Structures are given as C-alpha cells and as structure tokens.
Amino acid sequence: MPKLSRRLFVLSAPVFLAGCMSSRTHTASVRPAPRVVPAYYQEMYAAKLDEAYPVAAADLTKVEPEFYRQEVDYPTYEPAGTIVVDTQARHLYLVGTNGRALRYGIGVGKAGLAFEGTARIQYKREWPRWTPTQDMMTRDPERYGHLADGMEPGPTNPLGPRALYLFKDGVDTLFRIHGTTEDWSIGRAVSSGCIRLLNADIIDLYSRVPSGTRVVVLQGDSDPVV
Template sequence: MTRSRLLLTLALSLVSSTALADDRYKVVRPVIIESGIAGQWMMQLGGPVRGQVVRRVQQGQPIRMTQPRRLKQHMAVEPQTQIQQAAYHPDRPAVNAIEPQFLPQMVAYETRHKPGTIIIDTNNRFLYLVMGDGQARRYGVGVGKPGFEWAGEHRITRKAEWPTWHPPKEMIEREAVKGHYLPASMEGGEANPLGARAMYLGSTLYRIHGTNAPWTIGYAVSSGCIRMRNEDVVDLYERVKVGTRVIVM
C-alpha cells in the first residue's frame, strides 16, 4: 500500500470514528430513580429544574425522568438555608393502580365509640371515621415503618391547609447519615411531603396528613405519621374538626 493510500485510509477511519462518537452523545439518556426516594432526591437539587418530565408507571416500577434542559450554574448552596423546592410533579396514579380496599368506602363497623371518632388500624392500614348506625367511612393509609410504630389516643389540636413542613432535628440528622439532606423547612405545595392537608395530634409531632407519594398508601413507610392520598385527606379534613378524638391501634 502506498503512503498516500495509507494516509487516506487513516483519515477516513478518523472521520468515521468521530461521527460515531457524535451520534452516541446526541441521545440524552433518561435518569431512572426508584419511586421511594424520588421526593427526597428532588428536594436536594440546588435550584429550580426546568423542562423535567416525570411519569408514574405502575406501582413498583421506577419513575423515568428526562434530564433537565438547564440548571442554574455556579449556584452556591448552603445546607439548611438555600435548598429550594424543586418542581416535582408526579402523575397521580390511576384509581385501578391502587388496591381497591384502600379506596374510600362505607363499611360495616361495630364500635362503642361515638360518631365522629377517628380509629386507625395500623396493622391493616385503615383509618375509620365512625358514622354511627354500625357504619364507618374507611380510608387507606400509610403508617410508621418498623421502629416507628406507635399506639395511643389523642385529639386533633390543629388543622392546616397546604401545611409548611418543619422536619424534626432528629429526622434531619437521621436522614443525613443516609445521604438525604433535608431542608430546615419547606413551604406547602405539591412537592411537600405533608401534602394538601394536615391534622395535628395532641402535642406530639404526629399528624394525619396528605402525601406527595400516593403510591405508598397501604404500606409501613412513615416516621410515625399517618399519611393519606391528597384527595382522601381533603375529604376527611372537611368532615372533622379540632377536638376530634383519634385512637391509634
């Protein structure tokens, strides 16, 4: 092979390799994160995300998120002070994606407790609002994960719409060990873990509240709070008042 032909062959090979490399990096691969940590992952972004797409598939499958078009550059983020609420918009799961027993429904429920009492069965993940005449309105709930279970009786001492979240110091420290850096506080909104409504129980840190992760209803997932789908907690919120008796079993 002559020197000129050899140089030509090498040049063509280089152009072809460059083209293949360019094609390879033209495609933006989706970032896949598990649904259980999606909210926490989004909360750790240093600024607002634009152009993200979040799609909820079936329960148990990961969420696919396309990479954001642009993030603010050179942003100095100080833990606990400048963490901003990201635009986290998970699609609401279809009704048939939730096990039917966890949807709101009227059920037969014999109890000695007065109408208006809330009874929470943590073993079976149900919240009952006693209606009287042997009937109760039943909702599916998420309850405390292993090590965070509790039982007792309190009354609703406060109600709040789209409540601000103030993670307890213990939770901030506990999650930091896992690499989850929680904000000192978060204003109410769709990304807020407390969801659309909150009902505070006695002088404790426990609440009955909504959630930004409705697919967790029916599971032991919380740090002791009772979580409900946003549409369900709004319904319950309108039916009860401050002073309502709440029994957790």
C-alpha cells in the first residue's frame, strides 16, 4: 500500500466567522423534472420531534445526492473513529474498519477554510449557544453587537442542534463542526462559518463520536486516502 500523501501542518488562527427581453413570440422554458428522493433518504432526513426544539425535515431537493449520508470505500491510514474533513470535496468522513467510512456532505466557509491540520474534539454540546466572534461584532455591530452575551439555542441558532468544538494542544481553534437549517449550503462554500452539516447528520455524527476524537482537516490539494 503506497504511503499516504497529504499536507498536515499546524493551523494558523482562523481569520474572522439580468436583463430581460420581450418578444411577440417566445418558446416556453423547459423546467427540469423535480428530483425524486428515495424513501430511504426521506426517512433518514425526516423531521425530528423528540428533540428539545423541533428539527424540520431537510429539503433534499436542494442537496445533491452525493452529499447524502452514506457508507463508502475509504482506504486510509487513519485509525477507525477518526474524523477526516475534506474541505475541497465538501465531504466529512468518519473512518470505519476494513477500508470503509461513513461520509457526510458539508458546507464550508471562511472559518472552515482557515484551518488545516489535526485537532481534538474538546467537548460537545447539544443545542448550543452561539456567540459571534469579536471580529464579526466589530465589522457589523448593528447585526451582531447585541449578541455579545450569546444567542439562545433554538431552531434559528446558527449552530443548529449540535456542535463539536475543536482544540489543538489545549487551545481553542475557534473551529466548529455544527448543524444548519440552510440545506442549500451543503456542498458549497458559503460566505462565513465553519463546517456545517444537515441537522439530521450532525445529530447522527454527534451520537457516534466521543469527546477527545481526533479530527484531521485537509485543504486544497491534500489527499486523504492511500
């Protein structure tokens, strides 16, 4: 088996989170047929009413099927239980055994793209509070200034129902893996934020990984597999 090739180095602190034309004659536009989502995935991403706050069903018509949660081949030297975040491919892998992994679709932002290397999940939170960074409050005080003491958990909280907090050598990286209600952002690089998963996916991932879990974040031309 060839040696694993990737760049893993100490992270630097994240820098922060048509014209119209008329005509007398025209051809009706052809709309693509709506995507048919298999019942298996509809059930996987159904609404969750047994949470502290209701979690709405994901709108999977806004998410490409490759970003639905699924088990895939993933040969790697990383031990089982490791989380590998491939920001370029927009995938998060929970490494399993026998060359397999559970793959989740992710959305990334400037905060997520500012981190590369290894870290540990220092702690986990269900329905966490969210506090904007000092940079965000300075840049846009009207929008964020009143949130200096944090935002209460709930359906509108940007962190969603779960969050994983990453530290390196005991220092908070300000890097989070969390949920989102913006289903359309999965598979994309959005304007701000860390690593976001569909709410059903972060609930699932949260249940599978303990505090102390090793997390490897790959950027650019990093290669996560052997």
